[in-house]
Amino acid sequence: xxxxxxxxxxxxxxxxxxxxxxxxxxxxxxxxxxxxxxxxxxxxxxxxxxxxxxxxxxxxxxxxxxxxxxxxxxxxxxxxxxxxxxxxxxxxxxxxxxxxxxxxxxxxxxxxxxxxxxxxxxxxxxxxxxxxxxxxxxxxxxxxxxxxxxxxxxxxxxxxxxxxxxxxxxxxxxxxxxxxxxxxxxxxxxxxxxxxxxxxxxxxxxxxxxxxxxxxxxxxxxxxxxxxxxxxxxxxxxxxxxxxxxxxx
Amino acid sequence: xxxxxxxxxxxxxxxxxxxxxxxxxxxxxxxxxxxxxxxxxxxxxxxxxxxxxxxxxxxxxxxxxxxxxxxxxxxxxxxxxxxxxxxxxxxxxxxxxxxxxxxxxxxxxxxxxxxxxxxxxxxxxxxxxxxxxxxxxxxxxxxxxxxxxxxxxxxxxxxxxxxxxxxxxxxxxxxxxxxxxxxxxxxxxxxxxxxxxxxxxxxxxxxxxxxxxxxxxxxxxxxxxxxxxxxxxxxxxxxxxxxxxxxxxxxxxxxxxxxxxxxxxxxx
Numbered sequence: 001x002x003x004x005x006x007x008x009x010x011x012x013x014x015x016x017x018x019x020x021x022x023x024x025x026x027x028x029x030x031x032x033x034x035x036x037x038x039x040x041x042x043x044x045x046x047x048x049x050x051x052x053x054x055x056x057x058x059x060x061x062x063x064x065x066x067x068x069x070x071x072x073x074x075x076x077x078x079x080x081x082x083x084x085x086x087x088x089x090x091x092x093x094x095x096x097x098x099x100x101x102x103x104x105x106x107x108x109x110x111x112x113x114x115x116x117x118x119x120x121x122x123x124x125x126x127x128x129x130x131x132x133x134x135x136x137x138x139x140x141x142x143x144x145x146x147x148x149x150x151x152x153x154x155x156x157x158x159x160x161x162x163x164x165x166x167x168x169x170x171x172x173x174x175x176x177x178x179x180x181x182x183x184x185x186x187x188x189x190x191x192x193x194x195x196x197x198x199x200x201x202x203x204x205x206x207x208x209x210x211x212x213x214x215x216x217x218x219x220x221x222x223x224x225x226x227x228x229x230x231x232x233x234x235x236x237x238x239x240x241x242x243x244x245x246x247x248x249x
Numbered sequence: 250x251x252x253x254x255x256x257x258x259x260x261x262x263x264x265x266x267x268x269x270x271x272x273x274x275x276x277x278x279x280x281x282x283x284x285x286x287x288x289x290x291x292x293x294x295x296x297x298x299x300x301x302x303x304x305x306x307x308x309x310x311x312x313x314x315x316x317x318x319x320x321x322x323x324x325x326x327x328x329x330x331x332x333x334x335x336x337x338x339x340x341x342x343x344x345x346x347x348x349x350x351x352x353x354x355x356x357x358x359x360x361x362x363x364x365x366x367x368x369x370x371x372x373x374x375x376x377x378x379x380x381x382x383x384x385x386x387x388x389x390x391x392x393x394x395x396x397x398x399x400x401x402x403x404x405x406x407x408x409x410x411x412x413x414x415x416x417x418x419x420x421x422x423x424x425x426x427x428x429x430x431x432x433x434x435x436x437x438x439x440x441x442x443x444x445x446x447x448x449x450x451x452x453x454x455x456x457x458x459x460x461x462x463x464x465x466x467x468x469x470x471x472x473x474x475x476x477x478x479x480x481x482x483x484x485x486x487x488x489x490x491x492x493x494x495x496x497x498x499x500x501x502x503x504x505x506x507x508x509x510x511x512x513x514x515x516x517x
Contacts, residue, residue: 014506045506051344053509055500073346081344089262089336096265103258104345146341 002065003028004078004154004186005050010059012045012210019045021210022059027154027186032177034197034218035190036230037207038238043190046207047083047156050188052076064153077105082147083158087139090132094123094142097131098149105150117145120175136163144172148179155180157189161196173200194230204230206237213237251354255347259355260362263329267363281317281367282374288313289379308467309437310381312460314371316436319397319456320427321367325360326405327412327423334417339511343503349496356409357402364398386463389472393459396480400455403487410495413502413511435460455480455487 005027012020020042027033035043048054050061052068052075061068066075088097095114102110118124121141126134131142140163147155157176161169177200180187191197197204198218205215214221214237218230227233267273292305299305333339342352375381383390408423415422433447434456440448451457458480462472502508 048340048506048509051340051509053340053343053503054506055504073348076344076346079344083340086337086340088341089338091270091332091336092262092265096262100258100262100265101341101345103254103261104342104347106252106254106346 001029003062004064005188006060006062007046007050008060008062010046010049010061011057012042012049012054013057018210020049020056023207023210023212024059025205025212025215027188029153029184029186030180031202032180032187032189032200034201034204035188035207036192036194036197036204036234036237038234041207042210043207044083044158045210047081047158047188047190050154050156051079051081077150078153079156080105080147080150080152080154081156081158082140082143082160083156084140084160084162085158086143088131088142088146090130093128093130094118094134094145095127097142098146101146102149107150113149117148120148121145137165137168140164141168141172144176151183151185153185155185155187157187159191160189161191161193169196176200194234198230206234208237251348251351252346255345255351256355256358258347259329259352260358263332263359264362266332277321277363277367278370281321281371284313284317285310285371285374286378289375292379304467306379306381307383307385308464310375310379311383311386312436312463314368314375314381315393315397315459315463316427316431316456317371318364318368318394319401321364322360322398322401323405323408323427324424325363326356326402327408328363329356329359330409330412331417331420334412334511337511340509343508349499353406353492353495356405360402360405361398364401386466389462389466389477392477392481393463396455396459396477396484399481399484399488403484403491406488406491406495410491410498413495413507414498430454430456433457439464453483455484 003026007026008024009022010020010024011018011022023046025033035046037043045054049056050068052072063075064078066078068075092100095118098114098117099110102114107113118127121144123138123141123145126138126142131139134142140160144160147157161172164172173196176187179185189201201218203215203217204221206213214225216224221233222228222230225233225236227236288310292309295305295309333342386393404426408426411422412419433443433450434454435443435451440451440457440461443451458476462477466472499508502511
């Protein structure tokens with residue numbers, strides 16, 4: 001079975017600034033991978049390149065065996081994303097947005113799928129409310145509903161729970177975990193909430209200055225680097241105290 | 250290959266915006282209505298003060314109507330594009346399987362809908378209020394509208410390419426384009442009236458051939474199929490150039506990362 005995501009030697013250079021520096025990693029089916037790092041580490045740049053809205057300077061992105069540079073449409077049919085900075089258009093209702101994006105992904109039985117997602121994310125009462133009038137937590141749930149419209153094989157989540165209260169954030173995390181298990185979806189998840197990362201991620205990649213500084217399961221990394229919490233480890237990486245160990249399992 | 254559902258998604262988004270917003274529908278009616286009423290009375294006045302039996306209605310009012318249709322088509326594309334800018338929708342849109350060709354086709358289909366709506370309003374006023382009849386043009390009225398439509402599409406796509414390249418602040422470049430072109434294309438007067446250098450520009454603008462033919466028919470002459478053929482070819486060439494420019498600008502925006510963070514704040 002093909003991996004939902006395979007990234008090889010991916011780089012992005014803006015004139016003299018290297019935003020992403022030759023990173024390689026994979027996301028397997030049923031796996032939730034945390035992409036961590038301080039601000040400016042290259043997380044969002046990496047996600048934008050995987051989404052095809054930013055052209056890499058070099059390297060390959062392969063989604064379920066499809067190279068996004070050559071088979072963009074087919075690759076993106078298998079992908080979706082939700083990000084705290086990319087809310088759905090506020091001038092359409094939740095149902096209208098889901099209908100429009102459902103057509104963009106050419107989804108069969110779209111009305112049924114929309115109803116299912118409205119129920120799953122407790123959005124039924126907001127179906128006819130314009131997204132711009134929703135609270136930030138409700139908007140995030142609408143974004144997540146859109147992100148799951150096409151039953152993606154690869155789901156990219158950029159700080160998806162940043163504006164949610166702890167209770168809803170917990171529900172969202174368990175919902176995503178459940179979906180990854182049930183649908184065989186691969187998830188690439190960025191977050192600055194280390195508690196969340198420990199809870200939800202099977203594996204984490206620490207990015208700093210565009211390079212993967214370390215990767216492994218949260219528990220093994222803590223053990224390996226002698227830290228009590230992921231937050232401590234994060235701060236160490238942010239201060240660049242670790243040598244590059246890219247490719248370490 | 251163009252996917253019909255994805256094109257439909259772009260049109261449906263605009264339909265949702267229109268149907269729920271009086272302020273979006275009104276401009277499609279107001280400006281064309283003002284133009285037709287204004288020029289309707291001007292033609293009436295001209296008919297009253299001139300001794301000749303010359304019929305100004307199909308000439309002036311007909312030309313204004315066809316020109317306004319062109320403007321509606323061009324602005325229809327621009328407005329649909331601006332809705333995506335204003336709602337910061339580029340990242341959501343272009344991270345889907347939507348292709349550039351599908352997006353542009355969706356914008357053109359939207360402009361056909363809004364342009365046709367505007368045209369219906371204009372026809373209602375011009376025929377009902379001022380007795381405009383296109384009977385004299387016969388079937389030639391269709392190529393006249395078609396050429397103006399194609400040129401409107403070409404300028405609409407070029408305009409949004411400009412805004413994508415220079416940023417939302419350059420929006421104001423788009424609105425005066427029809428006004429800047431109108432002296433060259435001879436909406437109200439023969440091209441020969443213009444100085445030589447303006448006539449040279451007029452020759453490369455498809456609408457100038459349409460208005461020359463309108464004048465010829467109203468004066469009792471024949472339409473020139475050759476000139477209509479030239480203007481159709483010119484309009485198609487302009488569309489191809491416009492699509493090429495938009496694609497180049499879009500690819501640059503993907504290379505620089507502009508598409509992912511496009512807003513008034515990110516591009517001056």
